[in-house]
Amino acid sequence: MAFGGGFLSSQPPLVALDSFSLDLHESPAQITTIAGESGSGKTTLANLVLGFITPTQGQILYKGVDIAHMDRRQRMTYRQEVQAIFQDPYEVFNPFFRIQHTFNLVMRHFDLAQDKAERRELVEDALNVVGLRGDEILEKYPHQLSGGQRQRVMVARAYLLRPRLIVADEPVSAVDASLRAMILDIMLRLRDEHGISFLYITHDLSTAYQIGDNMVVLFQGITAETGDTGRIIENPQHPYVQELINSIPVPDPKVKWDTDIRLPAEETMRMQDAAGTPRGCRFYPRCPHGMDVCLEEQPQLIQVEGEHAVACYLYENDVEARVKRSEK
Amino acid sequence: MTVGQQTVDETTSPARGWGLNTWDSPWLNFKFLLGVAIVGLILLFGLLGPLFWDTDLAYTGAGPLNKPPVWQEGGLPEHPLGTESNGRDMLAQLILATPSSLKVGFLAAIIGMGIGMVLGSVAGYVGGWWDHVIRTLSDSAVTIPALVVLVVIASYVQMTDTTAMALILAAFAWPGPTRLVRSQILTLRERSYVRMAHLSGAPALEIMFVEMLPNMLPWLAASLTGGISVAILGATGLEVLGLGPTRVPSLGLIINQATTNAALVRGLVWWWLPPIIILMVIFVGFFLMTIGLDEIANPRIRQFSSTRRERAAAGELPAVEHAELGGGEEEDAALEVDDLHVHYFTPRGEVIAANGVDFSVRKGEILGLVGESGCGKTTVAMAILQVVQPPGRIVQGAVRIEDRDLVSLSGRDLREVRWRDLALVPQGAMNSLNPVTPIREQMADAILAHENVGRLELEARILGLLNDVGLPERVIDMYPHELSGGMKQRVCIAMAIALNPQVIIADEPTSALDVVVQRVVAQTLLEVKERLGVSMVMIGHDMGLQAQLVDRIAVMYAGNLVEVAPVESAFSEPLHPYTQLLIESIPSIKERKPLNVTEGLTHDLRNPPPGCIFQFRCQHVEQICRERRPELVEREDDHLVACWLYEPERQSMIELEEA
Numbered sequence: 012m013a014f015g016g017g018f019l020s021s022q023p024p025l026v027a028l029d030s031f032s033l034d035l036h037e038s039p040a041q042i043t044t045i046a047g048e049s050g051s052g053k054t055t056l057a058n059l060v061l062g063f064i065t066p067t068q069g070q071i072l073y074k075g076v077d078i079a080h081m082d083r084r085q086r087m088t089y090r091q092e093v094q095a096i097f098q099d100p101y102e103v104f105n106p107f108f109r110i111q112h113t114f115n116l117v118m119r120h121f122d123l124a125q126d127k128a129e130r131r132e133l134v135e136d137a138l139n140v141v142g143l144r145g146d147e148i149l150e151k152y153p154h155q156l157s158g159g160q161r162q163r164v165m166v167a168r169a170y171l172l173r174p175r176l177i178v179a180d181e182p183v184s185a186v187d188a189s190l191r192a193m194i195l196d197i198m199l200r201l202r203d204e205h206g207i208s209f210l211y212i213t214h215d216l217s218t219a220y221q222i223g224d225n226m227v228v229l230f231q232g233i234t235a236e237t238g239d240t241g242r243i244i245e246n247p248q249h250p251y252v253q254e255l256i257n258s259i260p261v262p263d264p265k266v267k268w269d270t271d272i273r274l275p276a277e278e279t280m281r282m283q284d285a286a287g288t289p290r291g292c293r294f295y296p297r298c299p300h301g302m303d304v305c306l307e308e309q310p311q312l313i314q315v316e317g318e319h320a321v322a323c324y325l326y327e328n329d330v331e332a333r334v335k336r337s338e339k
Numbered sequence: 340m341t342v343g344q345q346t347v348d349e350t351t352s353p354a355r356g357w358g359l360n361t362w363d364s365p366w367l368n369f370k371f372l373l374g375v376a377i378v379g380l381i382l383l384f385g386l387l388g389p390l391f392w393d394t395d396l397a398y399t400g401a402g403p404l405n406k407p408p409v410w411q412e413g414g415l416p417e418h419p420l421g422t423e424s425n426g427r428d429m430l431a432q433l434i435l436a437t438p439s440s441l442k443v444g445f446l447a448a449i450i451g452m453g454i455g456m457v458l459g460s461v462a463g464y465v466g467g468w469w470d471h472v473i474r475t476l477s478d479s480a481v482t483i484p485a486l487v488v489l490v491v492i493a494s495y496v497q498m499t500d501t502t503a504m505a506l507i508l509a510a511f512a513w514p515g516p517t518r519l520v521r522s523q524i525l526t527l528r529e530r531s532y533v534r535m536a537h538l539s540g541a542p543a544l545e546i547m548f549v550e551m552l553p554n555m556l557p558w559l560a561a562s563l564t565g566g567i568s569v570a571i572l573g574a575t576g577l578e579v580l581g582l583g584p585t586r587v588p589s590l591g592l593i594i595n596q597a598t599t600n601a602a603l604v605r606g607l608v609w610w611w612l613p614p615i616i617i618l619m620v621i622f623v624g625f626f627l628m629t630i631g632l633d634e635i636a637n638p639r640i641r642q643f644s645s646t647r648r649e650r651a652a653a654g655e656l657p658a659v660e661h662a663e664l665g666g667g668e669e670e671d672a673a674l675e676v677d678d679l680h681v682h683y684f685t686p687r688g689e690v691i692a693a694n695g696v697d698f699s700v701r702k703g704e705i706l707g708l709v710g711e712s713g714c715g716k717t718t719v720a721m722a723i724l725q726v727v728q729p730p731g732r733i734v735q736g737a738v739r740i741e742d743r744d745l746v747s748l749s750g751r752d753l754r755e756v757r758w759r760d761l762a763l764v765p766q767g768a769m770n771s772l773n774p775v776t777p778i779r780e781q782m783a784d785a786i787l788a789h790e791n792v793g794r795l796e797l798e799a800r801i802l803g804l805l806n807d808v809g810l811p812e813r814v815i816d817m818y819p820h821e822l823s824g825g826m827k828q829r830v831c832i833a834m835a836i837a838l839n840p841q842v843i844i845a846d847e848p849t850s851a852l853d854v855v856v857q858r859v860v861a862q863t864l865l866e867v868k869e870r871l872g873v874s875m876v877m878i879g880h881d882m883g884l885q886a887q888l889v890d891r892i893a894v895m896y897a898g899n900l901v902e903v904a905p906v907e908s909a910f911s912e913p914l915h916p917y918t919q920l921l922i923e924s925i926p927s928i929k930e931r932k933p934l935n936v937t938e939g940l941t942h943d944l945r946n947p948p949p950g951c952i953f954q955f956r957c958q959h960v961e962q963i964c965r966e967r968r969p970e971l972v973e974r975e976d977d978h979l980v981a982c983w984l985y986e987p988e989r990q991s992m993i994e995l996e997e998a
Contacts, residue, residue, distance in 0.1 A: 048853035102531040107553040120540030187711035217926035260883035
């Protein structure tokens with residue numbers, strides 16, 4: 012996925028997501044975390060999956076069909092089965108309408124119920140799943156609800172469609188500690204009781220650790236490390252992922268950040284050649300283990316153990332040979 | 340950097356949405372309504388006039404020549420506003436001319452708006468090649484000197500009636516609305532709710548009309564009223580030049596005939612002045628409507644104007660009571676907050692955002708102020724800085740720095756203290772930097788506003804400050820967009836320490852940053868504290884970050900302080916059930932533990948329960964908690980908590996009360 016290179020622009024396009032591959036399985040339902048800092052391409056991925064943007068190269072297949080080439084019926088099915096929860100629980104509501112409107116929209120465009128009574132029942136049911144009651148909120152305006160209520164309404168809206176996959180883009184980074192647990196708990200219940208998979212997009216590794224099954228850590232559009240969430244957090248392999256996990260503030264005043272951390276200056280942060288195309292390992296400027304081979308090209312994903320893979324030359328067996336090759 | 344840009348905590352801020360059916364609807368804007376009334380009156384004059392006055396008098400030979408209005412000598416009661424050189428009655432002429440002038444304006448502006456909405460929607464929504472063409476067309480149309488071209492066109496086209504005139508004017512009225520609609524759609528289409536509508540399967544047209552259009556209404560209306568007055572101005576201009584339709588009376592035509600008959604020289608004031616007055620009233624009416632609508636569309640403008648009003652009114656308010664409750668003066672305090680009460684006066688009741696908040700910040704320490712959003716922590720920060728936004732107001736309490744109470748200061752004294760002794764690193768501070776000014780100037784502005792410093796010294800000082808926050812010297816000549824979020828945040832910290840303040844208020848200083856950058860910024864803050872010995876109030880909700888950064892921690896819940904303790908004992912032995920809950924619910928990366936699900940804030944801040952503020956969520960609630968509010972009491976060394984659990988006498992207190 013590339014951005015830019017527009018009219019009258021001489022800059023090379025910014026590659027937001029580079030050679031990214033990911034397979035999600037329908038069952039068992041799983042929570043797959045896409046983690047990374049801002050600018051890592053994780054929101055681009057969400058937008059791609061939701062069809063808001065189309066990839067510059069490559070395709071997104073849903074049950075074998077490319078979402079860019081779906082006919083109307085297929086697209087509506089895709090819309091119904093792949094839903095989303097967004098970060099900001101204030102922004103997702105049109106301030107002009109009552110909460111009811113959110114559900115009406117869904118009801119109007121998808122064939123979910125026969126009559127009014129059945130619709131009402133479905134909405135009520137969806138709200139109950141997230142611990143809300145229709146008569147408490149449906150007639151209210153968005154600003155009259157608390158942040159937690161708003162976010163739960165959004166989950167209910169997605170659930171109403173009985174999706175197979177929910178793209179959750181930072182669903183808890185704008186809510187409070189006590190509500191965070193509630194939303195995460197709902198996600199777990201939707202996975203376990205309703206078989207809904209999640210693409211959980213976040214910068215917060217600790218919540219991913221609490222609920223995630225698989226994880227992909229992105230750095231500047233590149234997959235740095237991928238595998239089982241617990242494994243990555245407990246035993247990170249990529250130097251970037253190690254840095255990330257080290258930087259999470261420990262909630263214990265007795266365990267202070269041990270090492271000093273310095274980030275290199277802005278202009279050296281992106282690995283580019285003279286023409287501006289990215290080259291070499293994107294993490295090289297910040298990496299404590301930088302080797303000559305890292306400047307050559309972006310390392311491919313290397314399997315560490317089972318599904319656990321990492322894009323770093325440190326883990327390549329014949330790295331010696333490569334170094335020699337590059338020296339020649 | 341401005342200190343006043345902060346928004347208050349979510350639940351305490353006034354309504355965010357439009358809520359058209361609530362009685363505090365933003366459409367009830369005084370300026371807008373006044374404008375509507377003025378234009379309405381003028382319209383009524385034109386529409387109802389013919390019922391009360393014989394408009395046939397508006398034609399040649401209907402009456403005597405050159406009679407002055409009735410209140411002047413020689414005036415006739417049958418021609419109250421006088422007659423002109425052709426014997427036409429002025430009142431009848433005005434009655435006929437006013438609606439026709441308005442009609443041209445309305446028609447031209449509405450046609451222009453219609454074209455603009457279609458073109459703007461296509462450009463904004465379809466984009467691509469269409470966007471290029473429409474944008475180029477509308478941008479170049481704006482550069483055409485409209486009046487000149489109008490004059491040329493009008494002198495070739497014989498205009499028979501007002502509709503033809505309106506059509507010609509409309510040809511110049513569409514670029515503005517086109518550009519407006521396009522930019523609105525480009526902004527709105529990125530909104531989450533528009534995306535949600537996509538995901539709900541809504542087709543493009545429905546999204547445009549149902550989701551987007553209502554949210555554009557105030558902007559469209561402002562553009563329309565602005566457009567109408569411009570169109571009336573254009574039409575009148577042509578008519579005055581004699582290029583308008585000659586058979587239909589219009590305000591411009593009356594002026595045109597007055598000038599061709601040398602009414603000015605002949606002293607026939609009643610001929611040329613009334614149409615000008617009516618035009619001016621119309622313009623004032625539309626102007627008021629436009630600025631009123633602007634305020635409705637941009638609540639920020641409204642907030643600004645009401646802030647000033649509030650300040651003016653503040654002088655009349657009764658003096659704030661200075662309670663000498665609790666807390667006590669600490670010897671080594673850099674900042675003392677004493678029994679602070681802040682209320683938000685909303686149309687739906689008084690929100691108590693800070694209820695007797697009482698703490699002090701010691702010299703050289705970082706005090707963490709934590710709680711969930713809506714608990715009042717940002718309100719307390721704003722109250723310390725004396726920038727509580729209306730409808731909020733400090734109703735009681737004191738904020739002391741070096742024995743000066745900031746609450747009682749105003750104007751210049753306050754401004755001085757605010758930067759010299761007290762500085763703010765606002766929430767999302769990096770967005771408060773001006774994008775078009777280099778860092779050098781922004782920092783220089785902050786310093787020069789309070790100190791007279793020579794050029795060389797200023798430069799050295801800025802470089803020193805950048806160095807203090809760990810930024811390279813070349814940042815001085817960079818623009819904010821060239822810096823990353825973390826670097827911008829450090830620039831803001833550098834600006835905060837520029838005047839060597841005693842206390843820095845940092846409102847969620849790392850909230851929008853990634854963990855690695857957050858750690859860098861946090862380190863910077865620690866270094867600054869250590870090197871300069873400055874005290875800080877660190878507002879936040881991330882308990883992990885608090886554990887790493889602060890020396891003491893103050894926990895707020897629903898406007899009340901519930902616990903104040905050294906950070907070590909707060910984490911190892913939290914006393915208040917709410918603090919315990921906060922610490923338990925920190926997600927860990929050391930172990931997977933079951934999620935601790937609790938309800939959020941459970942009561943309405945407008946209507947706090949009697950007794951303990953936390954009673955609805957507390958597992959240990961007892962009778963006394965429902966009846967009496969616990970005070971913040973020191974239960975262990977330097978460890979204060981407001982909870983009855985630690986009051987051994989609580990049982991006897993109830994009995995005492997009952998007796």
